[in-house]
Amino acid sequence: MTRNGTSRLLVSRSLPVTFAAVAVLSSLAVPRPVFGQAVAIAEINGQVSDPSGGAVAGAQVTATETEKGVLHTTATDNAGRYVLPNLPVGPYRLEVKASGFKDYLQTGLVLQVGINVQINVAMQVGSVSETVEVTASAALVETRETSVAQVIDQQRINELPQNGRQATQLILISGAAAYGDSGDTGSKTFYSSTRISVAGGQGNGTAYLLDGGDNTEAMSNVNLPFPFPDALDEFSVETSAVSSRFGTHPGATVNVVTKSGTNAWHGDLFDYLRNGDLNARNFFAPVHDSLKRNQFGGVLGGRIIKDKLFFFGGYQGTRNRSNPPNLITHIPNQASLNGDFSSLTSAACQSSGKPIQLVDPVNGNAPFAGNQIPVSRLNPVALKI
16 A cells, blocks of 8 residues: 555456556667667766776777667777767676787676766786676766756656656656646646746756657647656656757756666556545545546566567556536526526525526616516527537
């Protein structure tokens, strides 16, 4: 059981869906070049040197995605520098090979969205059959960008409560983030879109990226739908001197990355229940709220061809039930359509027990005799509606 009377059960249920939000995600990856979800979201760079500090030119540098076996390879230039851009998030193994030097192997690297990591390699003289292995245990440090960023990782996405499983609410746990102005987001905007102000920016001044592509609603400059939490890998909230590649909005950039397939099969089934009977009654409310919400589905990822071709897909269905609001609506009867409002304005039809007198604003608020309005004064379009 979690907050708001929400429980999570790892079982599947077959329910009729009256309202469903469906997200289907797929990813493809092959060895160099990489397609599909291989978007510009992380980078490794650095310099390769010999024991005396001199540059090692032409060294082969390879970053391997350990969960997929996908290779990203480059070579150092004359100054010993290398850059591996456009790396998907996840765990990596870094290898450096050069003639006359021992192979260099560094494991335990985990790249997060938007990070640029500098790894300088000092090679040791030896035969190619020897290897110097380094295990990275400390957190990687951003060394190139001047912006301030916070990563909302998969653990927090799965553990923190979200009303209606709307992951955009997790942006608020970043520093200086709050709901922006309450202006209308537009009649055609998706229901989950909201204005979020980051670091004093405007509510519609935040840019959203999904797997490297623009995910901002063009009409009102708010977010398009996020995938449901089980399909999200992580996302970052970046602000303050944001890189020029994120120059579309001045407030902040939210960079979202979905999960992808790997060599190992992975997935889950879920069913979230929210029911007013499980909540405490609002102190000022006479009864419990009547909301009954089921959100159910699952995700599955794996390999089609080992180390070459992968897939990932997900589905979430949402079913909401609640009592309608207690509203009274007056439907015009035939008499009122003919201009006769005497019965509707009588004392018997008023909660106050006092009759109402209709007046003519065109003729100095003179009363209509018998509360009857001439049919010629009625709008013919309104009568048809």
